[in-house]
């Protein structure tokens with residue numbers, strides 16, 4: 377996949393513009409149940425500018441080398457939350473990870489996020505993840521008649537839950553949690569973050585119900601404050617802090 | 632099962648086990664989330680368990696460090712410990728209470744910690760069941776035996 381035009385340009389002025397392209401090895405965990413019951417690592421050497429993102433590398437492989445490589449992506453700009461994957465052992469969004477930031481000298485390992493059923497290559501079954509999300513009732517709950525005007529809220533009240541409104545439901549946090557790896561019944565950080573967003577919203581009146589749900593034996597008390605979720609979150613949400621705030625709310629509610 | 636379509640993995644020797652109509656079974660993670668959130672375990676048990684771990688931990692720091700200090704450091708160290716020493720201490724209700732409290736708190740704290748470890752690591756329901764059974768039996772046995780000894784200790788047994 378040499379790029380003749382670029383090479384020509386370089387020939388014209390060799391000293392001033394060195395090629396930005398380097399060879400990077402993408403070591404991808406492939407799995408296709410229609411071929412084999414075993415997942416296996418496959419190496420893809422690619423020529424790429426290290427200032428590009430891991431997602432661009434995956435595109436290059438899919439479009440130019442092996443069209444069967446399967447992964448999810450939509451926006452490619454860190455908004456839709458569909459391309460969380462385990463890159464060099466850490467959960468990240470492929471579209472927000474620059475190749476130069478993760479040591480391109482060594483092979484870059486890419487695999488599906490853990491704790492969810494792998495369907496093919498990097499695609500996992502997200503249903504259990506969204507089931508936990510739905511179970512915390514992530515919508516505004518109010519009592520009484522609908523007001524005729526907008527529900528007003530002070531800037532401080534809005535600030536209270538600002539951090540947890542940023543979630544894009546990418547599952548990077550939940551699938552980085554060692555408790556979740558071994559026990560899928562745990563609600564997981566993402567569900568708790570989204571419950572937090574409504575529990576601490578002054579306009580919402582369903583906080584009591586949500587706290588009751590998270591008081592479950594597989595709710596917040598299973599959190600071991602490992603901080604993997606906070607490390608993984610591509611939106612920089614302080615996930616563990618949000619979980620601790622829910623725990624505190626549960627305790628102050630009782631005593 | 633003709634291998635007409637070429638696969639990404641390349642030609643495989645012999646007949647392929649899996650194909651489009653007959654895919655391999657997917658590997659599901661341990662204890663995959665059930666469709667509806669189970670409403671059964673909505674009790675405060677885990678809340679109290681969590682609080683108990685914090686509070687008993689604080690008390691145990693004092694009790695256990697004090698215990699170690701008295702037993703191993705003060706008054707000639709470990710060599711002083713014998714039947715007479717234990718008999719002398721348990722003659723006072725203060726040390727009886729101290730040891731009783733330490734026994735109960737340490738055993739429950741440890742048992743709850745191990746229960747958490749089993750919950751986190753044991754994947755199959757039968758493994759979970761038997762490990763917890765073993766844990767609870769051992770805990771109850773140790774707590775009851777220890778309590779019995781503290782209360783019925785007879786210094787004139789010899």
Ligand code: SF4
Nearest residue numbers: 543544546547549609
């Ligand atoms: S909290 Fe962060 S890591 Fe977790 S789902 Fe939301 S955006 Fe992703």
Ligand code: FES
Nearest residue numbers: 452454456457471
């Ligand atoms: S593709 Fe949308 S978040 Fe990465």
